Amino acid sequence: MKSNYKIAIALAAGAAIGAAAVQGLHAQVKLPAYVIAELDVTNQEAFLKEYTALAVKALADSGSKALARGGKVVAIEGAPPKSRIIINSFPSLDAAVAAYNSPAYKKARAIGNKYATFRLYAVEGLAP
Secondary structure: OHHHHHHHHHHHHHHHHHHHHHHHHHHHOOOOEEEEEEEEEOOHHHHHHHHHHHHHHHHHHOOOEEEEEOOOOOOOOOOOOOOEEEEEEEOOHHHHHHHHOOHHHHHHHHHHOOOEEEEEEEEEOOOO
16 A cells, blocks of 8 residues: 555656656647748839848848738738738747847838838737
8 A cells, every 4th residue: 555655656656757848848838930021122223222131131130030921812801902012930929029129120121211111010820
């Protein structure tokens, strides 16, 4: 009978340790983030020539991966889309915010502001 209590206590302790370990692992998972940019471009040629290369490099240096960049956009419901839509992925929401606040991107953005109006927002993705 005493050995049954020892086994029950050992199982309960093992389950508690396992649950704590799983919680710790979940807390360490950083969720990916996606930045959606809606742009109204007023001078497409100058925008592409002067802004795009600088912005793409600044964001890539910050860990960005382009998922969509100015391709065909179709409205399914609601207001029509802006003239250019860009979607970038980042390892985390913090990384996304840091990339768009970086000096390199701000320099590119100063040029981009001459040729477009921007609306940018970031959203946390789902756990992998």
